[in-house]
Amino acid sequence: MLYFRAASAFLISAGLLAAPAFASTVHHATTSSSLHHRHRLMAHIRSHRLHGQQAIDPERVTQIQRALIRERYLTGEATGKWDATTVAAMQKYQADQGWQTKLMPDSRALKKLGLGPDYSNALNAKNSNFGDSPSANTMSASQNAGFAAASGVNQ
Numbered sequence: 001m002l003y004f005r006a007a008s009a010f011l012i013s014a015g016l017l018a019a020p021a022f023a024s025t026v027h028h029a030t031t032s033s034s035l036h037h038r039h040r041l042m043a044h045i046r047s048h049r050l051h052g053q054q055a056i057d058p059e060r061v062t063q064i065q066r067a068l069i070r071e072r073y074l075t076g077e078a079t080g081k082w083d084a085t086t087v088a089a090m091q092k093y094q095a096d097q098g099w100q101t102k103l104m105p106d107s108r109a110l111k112k113l114g115l116g117p118d119y120s121n122a123l124n125a126k127n128s129n130f131g132d133s134p135s136a137n138t139m140s141a142s143q144n145a146g147f148a149a150a151s152g153v154n155q
Contacts, residue, residue, distance in 0.1 A: 056082050056104075064105060067113035068093060 058080035065078035
């Protein structure tokens with residue numbers, strides 16, 4: 001029994017003394033890996049391109065300025081430069097309409113100033129008046145019957 005206790009004590013003490021020898025060490029490979037990752041991240045940031053419109057075309061600025069002058073929100077001549085005076089006039093115009101006042105013009109403001117999109121050169125705009133579609137009363141009976149049959153509505 002004494003032999004068993006001595007052997008157990010020896011094994012336990014050997015295990016405690018040997019544990020630090022088998023402990024894992026810190027590898028320095030993570031440092032080079034993180035440097036590589038950081039390098040790739042910085043390269044991505046440098047190569048990142050901004051998307052969307054970054055500035056307003058000077059010709060468009062001139063149109064906006066003329067419309068703001070016409071509506072008495074801006075004085076002087078249209079310069080084609082999106083300067084602080086133009087920004088303030090556009091913000092005031094948009095605020096008076098109850099719209100947002102961010103730095104870029106709101107599409108509703110541009111439409112109300114008469115500067116909305118121009119579809120006159122669109123592919124489907126040729127020989128079109130963009131009028132209302134004809135009422136059911138002006139369509140022939142056979143055409144009405146064809147629409148009703150196609151929609152599954154019984155008359």
